[in-house]
Amino acid sequence: MKDLNIAGINVKLDDEGYLIDSSQWNEELAKELAKIDDLELTDKHLEVLKFLRDTYNAGDSLTIRRVGKSGVVSIKEFYKLFPKGPLKLSSKHAGLPKPTSCV
């Protein structure tokens, strides 16, 4: 657990860098969180993050396939925006918990 002051807010991140209190999230915070992963967020990135937050807050689970069907980005674009593990990375910047696949 880490205590940080990011974008003027005191936030707690878990050991993997995920925001503990999702309600603290805003766009400025997202940009700062992304910088930790060497990523500069564009408007397209933010559009994806908002979709993730809306879906998550509606109680639906997040999958790469669902993002691909969102109309916001295709799966290929999603990978370009958030390289390697797009869902894990974008969830982190969206201030959401680490996605878990159910086994």
Place this chain on the structure above:
Amino acid sequence: MKKIVILGAGTAGTMMLNKLHKILDKEEWELTIVDQYKTHYYQPGFLFIPFGIYNKQDVIKPKYDFFPSGVNVIFNEIDRVDGENNQVYIKNGKVLNYDFLIIATGTQTRPDETPGLEGKLWYKDIFDFYTVEGAVALHKKFKDWEGGDLVMCISEVPFKCPVAPLEFVFLAEAYFTQKGIRDKVNISFVTPMSGAFTKPVATKMLSELMVEKNINIVADFYIERIDNENKKLISYDEREVSFDVLTIVPVNMGNDMVERSGLGDDMNFVKTDKYTLQSEAFDNIFVLGDAANIPTSKAGSVAHFAAEILTENLLSAMEGRPLKAKFDGHANCYIETGYGKGALIDFNYTTEPLPGTFPLPGIGPFGLLKNTKINHYGKILFRWIYWHMLLKGKELPIEANMTMAGKKKQ
């Protein structure tokens, strides 16, 4: 007469039918089950077919053998559920009214979701083992295969029986070793997940087993398409994996009927309360087994444990009482590891698989997260239990909700 309709006569639906037939007053309740197919498959047995351990006859029986007398059976395709009017439309034009509906239509493999999967190599060099046809075709391929790159790929999560691909590579490793050509077979396990399994303690144990058996793990690989010409898997971030023989778990989705009924998520799994097993849309619709979108394994053991909770809640709902029984996501899976050994995992929504003994604390006889011969016998015995006890809704000596007794906290 009040009516209960069960959609789907697979493992979950058949178990539920037998349970309800036993406990409900036949003067008061009429039971109907609907399924489009007449054959019941023992799906855990598919895994053994490619290696010649089971054949087709070992895994099929008529569904009729498992239905109690005095219930209505309809063998036809389901068109849709009209939850507002408590009706089910059958493809032949028949309409069924219900007081309570149980959806148990399962999950299906959808090879058409991955471009190139059903191309010219399908059932020649590319196989699934989630259908009896695929498993039999792969058995024929393996009989005279002389070696090369064998790739096991998971297309998407969630999918049915999450340990099956692991078992497949372990059994393949043993099979080619026993054939004397293991040095010519390069085995890779390709997964969209970050490791062999999703939960840390089990992943560690299984990853060590993979290393010991010289099986490569390619993690975080999300397949986009298959290049049939060059025999390669290509991911969305343009990584490539070459294969000579590919065994794949196609994308899994719920029945299209769920989509037509407006009850599902974007993978056609029914939106379900993970504790009460009631549909989110209608109070008199319940969901059992793989058809539900609850965050646990899609596996027969889950359906078995959930069936007890569902029965309790259904009885409450019939009497207008609150739904008190809460499902914990309990799953229990044997993992075949080859050479007559197996491992066992037991977990739920909140507790990951841990080491220990099962079902009796300190005694077993089964070892959790341990690779033993007795675990393998458990799996072999299970086929008998499945046909003779489980489907018929008989009590098994295992609690529906998971217990921490016998487990070691890490």
